[in-house]
Amino acid sequence: MSEISTLGEFGLIKRLTEGIVLKNKSTVYGVGDDCAVLDYSDRQVLVTTDMLMEGVHFDRTYTPLQHLGYKSAMVNFSDIYAMGGTPRQITVSIAIDKRFSVEDMDLFYSGLRIACEEYGVDIVGGDTTSSLTGFAISITCIGDVERGKAIYRNGAKDTDIICVSGNLGAAYMGLQLLKREQMVFEQQWQEMQKLQGEQRETMRRELENYQPDMAGREYIIERQLRPEARRDIIQELRERGIHPTAMMDISDGLSSELLHICDQSHCGCRVFEERIPIDYQTAVMAEELNMNVTTCALNGGEDYELLFTIPITDHEKIANMKDVKMIGHITRPEVGRVLVTRDAQEFDLKAQGWNPLKEE
Amino acid sequence: MSEISTLGEFGLIKRLTEGIVLKNKSTVYGVGDDCAVLDYSDRQVLVTTDMLMEGVHFDRTYTPLQHLGYKSAMVNFSDIYAMGGTPRQITVSIAIDKRFSVEDMDLFYSGLRIACEEYGVDIVGGDTTSSLTGFAISITCIGDVERGKAIYRNGAKDTDIICVSGNLGAAYMGLQLLKREQMVFEQQWQEMQKLQGEQRETMRRELENYQPDMAGREYIIERQLRPEARRDIIQELRERGIHPTAMMDISDGLSSELLHICDQSHCGCRVFEERIPIDYQTAVMAEELNMNVTTCALNGGEDYELLFTIPITDHEKIANMKDVKMIGHITRPEVGRVLVTRDAQEFDLKAQGWNPLKEE
Numbered sequence: 001m002s003e004i005s006t007l008g009e010f011g012l013i014k015r016l017t018e019g020i021v022l023k024n025k026s027t028v029y030g031v032g033d034d035c036a037v038l039d040y041s042d043r044q045v046l047v048t049t050d051m052l053m054e055g056v057h058f059d060r061t062y063t064p065l066q067h068l069g070y071k072s073a074m075v076n077f078s079d080i081y082a083m084g085g086t087p088r089q090i091t092v093s094i095a096i097d098k099r100f101s102v103e104d105m106d107l108f109y110s111g112l113r114i115a116c117e118e119y120g121v122d123i124v125g126g127d128t129t130s131s132l133t134g135f136a137i138s139i140t141c142i143g144d145v146e147r148g149k150a151i152y153r154n155g156a157k158d159t160d161i162i163c164v165s166g167n168l169g170a171a172y173m174g175l176q177l178l179k180r181e182q183m184v185f186e187q188q189w190q191e192m193q194k195l196q197g198e199q200r201e202t203m204r205r206e207l208e209n210y211q212p213d214m215a216g217r218e219y220i221i222e223r224q225l226r227p228e229a230r231r232d233i234i235q236e237l238r239e240r241g242i243h244p245t246a247m248m249d250i251s252d253g254l255s256s257e258l259l260h261i262c263d264q265s266h267c268g269c270r271v272f273e274e275r276i277p278i279d280y281q282t283a284v285m286a287e288e289l290n291m292n293v294t295t296c297a298l299n300g301g302e303d304y305e306l307l308f309t310i311p312i313t314d315h316e317k318i319a320n321m322k323d324v325k326m327i328g329h330i331t332r333p334e335v336g337r338v339l340v341t342r343d344a345q346e347f348d349l350k351a352q353g354w355n356p357l358k359e360e
Numbered sequence: 361m362s363e364i365s366t367l368g369e370f371g372l373i374k375r376l377t378e379g380i381v382l383k384n385k386s387t388v389y390g391v392g393d394d395c396a397v398l399d400y401s402d403r404q405v406l407v408t409t410d411m412l413m414e415g416v417h418f419d420r421t422y423t424p425l426q427h428l429g430y431k432s433a434m435v436n437f438s439d440i441y442a443m444g445g446t447p448r449q450i451t452v453s454i455a456i457d458k459r460f461s462v463e464d465m466d467l468f469y470s471g472l473r474i475a476c477e478e479y480g481v482d483i484v485g486g487d488t489t490s491s492l493t494g495f496a497i498s499i500t501c502i503g504d505v506e507r508g509k510a511i512y513r514n515g516a517k518d519t520d521i522i523c524v525s526g527n528l529g530a531a532y533m534g535l536q537l538l539k540r541e542q543m544v545f546e547q548q549w550q551e552m553q554k555l556q557g558e559q560r561e562t563m564r565r566e567l568e569n570y571q572p573d574m575a576g577r578e579y580i581i582e583r584q585l586r587p588e589a590r591r592d593i594i595q596e597l598r599e600r601g602i603h604p605t606a607m608m609d610i611s612d613g614l615s616s617e618l619l620h621i622c623d624q625s626h627c628g629c630r631v632f633e634e635r636i637p638i639d640y641q642t643a644v645m646a647e648e649l650n651m652n653v654t655t656c657a658l659n660g661g662e663d664y665e666l667l668f669t670i671p672i673t674d675h676e677k678i679a680n681m682k683d684v685k686m687i688g689h690i691t692r693p694e695v696g697r698v699l700v701t702r703d704a705q706e707f708d709l710k711a712q713g714w715n716p717l718k719e720e
Contacts, residue, residue: 029512032513034442051496055492057489080395095416131416
């Protein structure tokens, strides 16, 4: 392992950004000056930014650094798609403490670069510095959209159909599984430390090679560690000539996001529990942990699926679209924001989504 | 004092961004959706980003939060000016721990907003989250420049004149002074804790009202805590029809920045010690601390002055420009990167600038 101090700031930046090939016509100049230079001529520019803090947004004990790099980029791409745009560039700021080696940073950056490669995005700048405690990541993504065609949260209208892509709650259940396995491991490690002599040594060796049993759970783990932004949905909506009236990505949970759309569009909504798409593994895991799977789908975050509303006249166009579910409809504001359960009870939607600034 | 948890993430964002009035034609949509939407039509877009970490880039014991907000914005504006551009928008990401109150955040944001007000910049987005320890700030600034007119670091040519704005080393000396006063205070506080009874109480009261004596040092303190980006210099260069061949801002120290320009422009340079502009207070403070003032000017960071090169044919145009000094000239690469001292000795310039990723 090589200490970061052997390279210094500029050496590390050079190593991490070496061989970056700029792919977008809009990228005039990338890493290496005071600013990146971009040229969007007749298109509008989208800007979004996300900050990920160690211990708050990720736990290094179960987050491989390459996945973390991939995810850090992806959550930003997702915001650009959620406006109906295309991500084009990112800037990457990281602060690291002395526990991190050059090879750690290589891994993190390789994840970033794979994400950028797959989604056609250029890394054009950033900042690389040190922190006293923990790893801090701040990524800004710039994208473009045809002039006047950005899809905001404020355009939903009474009678619009509410749609979501993919399925919900999987990333949250993946996180619960990772946390549980981590806890089991730590308990066993503590047990081992109570032992003596050869017994202890044997158990230590076993634990060092410990592989948590994730068989049959790969999907929910992947949803947590390596989410994908829904570029495919945006492309297909475009091809089908569907113009959502409002759209956002689901990062804090369906309830919270629905309330944002209702607030900004000054409307109400009715959502049907039985329509909320849930994957089989998500349901099994919720059962195993004795959690209500609908609650997980409504309030578990980090799905990075798209939530959007379309005019009821587009019903036919969306009906047979793969991986999109109609889960309810927009109403006049006085109807409220309502969840209709399987047994036809009605509840007010509440934003209990993941909120790092609220006391647990 | 109000705990952040009383507001939660969205409440805090609402409070901090309330009443923001967008000023720039290029800002189509600001805070409140997945992305900001910008429109630059026929101009090119500049993007820069900076990360500031508590304990690494600032120390809360002597950094008022309002100044910190101001400075966080300013260091980004400075990068945009250093390309010959105009800053237009910023996104503001912050991570805070439980020590921070709502009022602390109000102060930080008020500093940001004053900076944006003065420089005509819109706050268009960001991220507000929690950290386990310490305050992390990541700001991205977006600006514009006439198509093809961005000034890079790579255009300096043999015989070009090297210029700097303002004076150098002041921010670094201001930091030394702040650190010294902090140390004196801490020593006295420890002394106090050794005392007993009334004596102790008297000294404690004295210390609580302790105001470090900064008389006659206001300038260097201000250079450290509340730097200004050199918009005025960019404007005047434009008015005088001077087109720098290379330009950057001085954030890591003159030596380090000169070497960047020489590297990227494939040239050498000769810089004259006697020409390096140094303020009187900087010199006095260096004397008092028994430091070489030229070393401070060469290697002390955070001046946020502009370093630029101009064709020798523009000599007349720059000669009487207020607050700009010609400090040397660009040479062919084989001449090296040389500092000529007052007594005509020649030294190779070395980048010993502030480097948070190098071991002290």
